[in-house]
Amino acid sequence: MAWGKTDNTSALIIDATELPRGQYFEINNRDSQGVVVMGGKKTTLNIQPYRKILPIAEQLFNDEINQFYNLSTRSASTWALPGQVYNVKLMATKNQTVTGRVYSKGYPLPNARIVGGNAITDSEGYFVGDFILNIHSQLGSLKVEKDGIKYQCPLQNENIKLTHGVMQIREVQCEVKS
Known part of the structure; x- marks a missing residue:
């Protein structure tokens, strides 16, 4: 048995490993603060518990951008519980x-x-x-x-x-x- 403090936060693990390297994407969950992830990497996003997991992804643009992507996310359709971690997979098609x-x-x-x-x-x-x-x-x-x-x-x-x-x-x- 493990003893410890249950934190009053939850987290999303953002998996952008299948997205193009060198491109940047911003992910947020409803009204939470967003996080930037580079294509080909993973990162985490802290969220408040008791919120619906509904991540939204957007492509970040700069002067060197030559590709545009239609982004979608795949995640559990549930409410975040305190101290829990949930996976979010980023997927894209090129427009x-x-x-x-x-x-x-x-x-x-x-x-x-x-x-x-x-x-x-x-x-x-x-x-x-x-x-x-x-x-x-x-x-x-x-x-x-x-x-x-x-x-x-x-x-x-x-x-x-x-x-x-x-x-x-x-x-x-x-x-x-x-």
Whole structure:
């Protein structure tokens, strides 16, 4: 048997080990003081007992940010008891905004659907789309559909510029997918 004082605080162990290193995230639980955790690390957050465990996570931004993440948390759905510790797992998907122009056989592809990007090209083949990716994934090609024809559009690094989380593509040559 152990004797000791039961502290009048509880704690959350924040696990951000699956998030990208070098990125910072702030976590708080309802009205508690927040804590900053770096991707790839764990930290703790003190909370008052008898509060619902309902952590909220946000990405912290700086001048060097080139990726935006949709964050979610997984934790026990319970009320914190004094002296207890609860685990919170941070999870994320990457939100990649892409702008560009698609071509086929040297001509723009107007009114084509950009699959997975929630976008349609305009009359000159320009589009703006939002892709949801796994945090360690990179967009390597576009899939385009027009009039029942499916196109595969590989992305070439020399035609891509990444600025503040927006991928700008100079031009993408698409080929009919067989």
